[in-house]
Amino acid sequence: MGRSSARDVNPFKPAALSGIQLKNRFMKAATFEGMTPDGIPGPRLRDFHMGIASGGVGLTTLSYCTTEPDGRIMDSMMWLHDGIEDELRSLILELQSTGVKVSGQVTHCGHFSQNKDLRRGQPPKGPSKMFVPIGLTVGRLFAPAMTQDDINHLIGTYRDAAAFMKRVGFDAIEIHFGHGYGLSQFISPKTNKRSDKYGGSHENRMRLPLEVLAAMRLELGEDFPILGKISMTDGVKAGVDYALGLKVAQSLDVAGIDALIPSAGTSSYNTMYMFRGDSIAKGMIAMQDNPISKMAVRIMGPLMWKKYPYEPTYLLEAAKNIKAAVSCPIIYIGGVSTRADIDRVFAAGFDFVQIGRPLIKDPNFVANAVDDAAYDSGCTHCNYCVPLISHPQGIRCVLND
Numbered sequence: 001m002g003r004s005s006a007r008d009v010n011p012f013k014p015a016a017l018s019g020i021q022l023k024n025r026f027m028k029a030a031t032f033e034g035m036t037p038d039g040i041p042g043p044r045l046r047d048f049h050m051g052i053a054s055g056g057v058g059l060t061t062l063s064y065c066t067t068e069p070d071g072r073i074m075d076s077m078m079w080l081h082d083g084i085e086d087e088l089r090s091l092i093l094e095l096q097s098t099g100v101k102v103s104g105q106v107t108h109c110g111h112f113s114q115n116k117d118l119r120r121g122q123p124p125k126g127p128s129k130m131f132v133p134i135g136l137t138v139g140r141l142f143a144p145a146m147t148q149d150d151i152n153h154l155i156g157t158y159r160d161a162a163a164f165m166k167r168v169g170f171d172a173i174e175i176h177f178g179h180g181y182g183l184s185q186f187i188s189p190k191t192n193k194r195s196d197k198y199g200g201s202h203e204n205r206m207r208l209p210l211e212v213l214a215a216m217r218l219e220l221g222e223d224f225p226i227l228g229k230i231s232m233t234d235g236v237k238a239g240v241d242y243a244l245g246l247k248v249a250q251s252l253d254v255a256g257i258d259a260l261i262p263s264a265g266t267s268s269y270n271t272m273y274m275f276r277g278d279s280i281a282k283g284m285i286a287m288q289d290n291p292i293s294k295m296a297v298r299i300m301g302p303l304m305w306k307k308y309p310y311e312p313t314y315l316l317e318a319a320k321n322i323k324a325a326v327s328c329p330i331i332y333i334g335g336v337s338t339r340a341d342i343d344r345v346f347a348a349g350f351d352f353v354q355i356g357r358p359l360i361k362d363p364n365f366v367a368n369a370v371d372d373a374a375y376d377s378g379c380t381h382c383n384y385c386v387p388l389i390s391h392p393q394g395i396r397c398v399l400n401d
């Protein structure tokens with residue numbers, strides 16, 4: 001299939017994405033920056049994204065915007081509500097004044113939460129009652145199953161988020177359907193054990209994600225770009241495998257998603273499958289102030305974070321299968337760190353590219369790569385930036401210190 005073939009495109013030239021025009025095909029991937037103290041998009045977040053915007057990407061993504069306070073994994077995350085309307089609107093306007101388009105990644109953690117500041121008077125819930133290891137950090141062993149009322153409430157929060165995001169001026173929205181968060185907990189047979197219309201078959205497990213997409217589309221209209229980030233595989237036994245990931249992509253494509261970002265892995269069960277490279281345990285150990293927690297992470301680290309060596313464009317072959325199976329544009333993600341990587345991705349026919357760590361290392365990635373066939377961002381995939389999401393100052397590339 002393939003509605004658009006980008007085989008001969010110059011990724012540094014302008015391109016249309018659904019209803020909007022980007023100055024090139026480079027996008028900043030969602031990387032939760034840890035720069036929203038008290039849930040407010042403050043000056044650090046502004047400086048971070050202004051740096052990225054001036055470096056030349058066509059679109060930047062404000063990551064992990066949750067649909068309600070209880071959708072946060074940690075209480076330092078931003079949730080979409082009227083109280084931050086002014087801050088968000090001026091941030092978006094300032095970014096747009098540089099010529100960059102601004103997308104917001106809209107999410108809900110489901111049961112994957114260590115948030116202590118809960119507002120609904122009930123514990124974080126998922127599709128089915130289950131033991132949730134992350135809850136141990138805050139003394140919650142089990143997450144209950146969502147009722148039909150909870151599901152209706154959740155869909156309502158996504159609908160309200162869509163109206164809010166359109167009102168404050170986002171150019172696009174990226175719905176997070178992957179990485180083990182709320183919607184992906186319904187998609188994955190590992191976490192969804194329901195026997196009602198939201199569980200069992202693929203169609204039933206996709207019901208809630210598709211209802212969310214439909215509710216948001218109704219608010220946003222046909223011309224507003226809605227992107228979807230998925231996990232092609234959870235990378236864990238009994239979870240979404242590549243065959244199922246293909247079906248997930250096809251279901252979203254048929255339902256009218258404007259573009260897909262095929263990622264892999266989950267934060268809950270197999271984080272390193274998403275990242276590859278050095279274990280995040282190293283950075284976690286460095287961040288612990290107290291010797292007992294340092295020792296605990298040192299012992300538990302190898303059990304919690306499996307090792308996967310880094311390879312350039314490590315998701316390319318799997319993403320090609322998605323590209324071949326759907327008609328919407330595909331935004332490649334995963335291991336684009338050099339000019340050679342960029343060329344490989346676009347030669348393979350992908351429509352856009354999202355870049356995470358290499359843009360944290362070098363915010364001028366696009367400007368530096370445009371005329372340099374030997375360009376290398378210098379990101380070593382040490383993954384020290386990843387645990388910094390919970391650092392009071394937020395993320396940074398430690399190699400730039």
Ligand SMILES: Cc1cc2nc3c(=O)[nH]c(=O)nc-3n(C[C@H](O)[C@H](O)[C@H](O)COP(=O)(O)O)c2cc1C
Pocket residue numbers: 029030031032033063064105176179229263274275333334335336354355356357358385386389395
């Ligand atoms: C510090 C950091 C935070 C991240 N936070 C998010 C996030 O909030 N949402 C998300 O979908 N992915 C998140 N990711 C994953 C990236 O979007 C991307 O999938 C991954 O880093 C692989 O792309 P890369 O090789 O270009 O870095 C994060 C990555 C990093 C390094």
Ligand code: SF4
Pocket residue numbers: 357358360361378379380381382383384385386396397398399
């Ligand atoms: S800390 Fe820097 S070099 Fe290491 S993975 Fe993050 S961006 Fe790359």
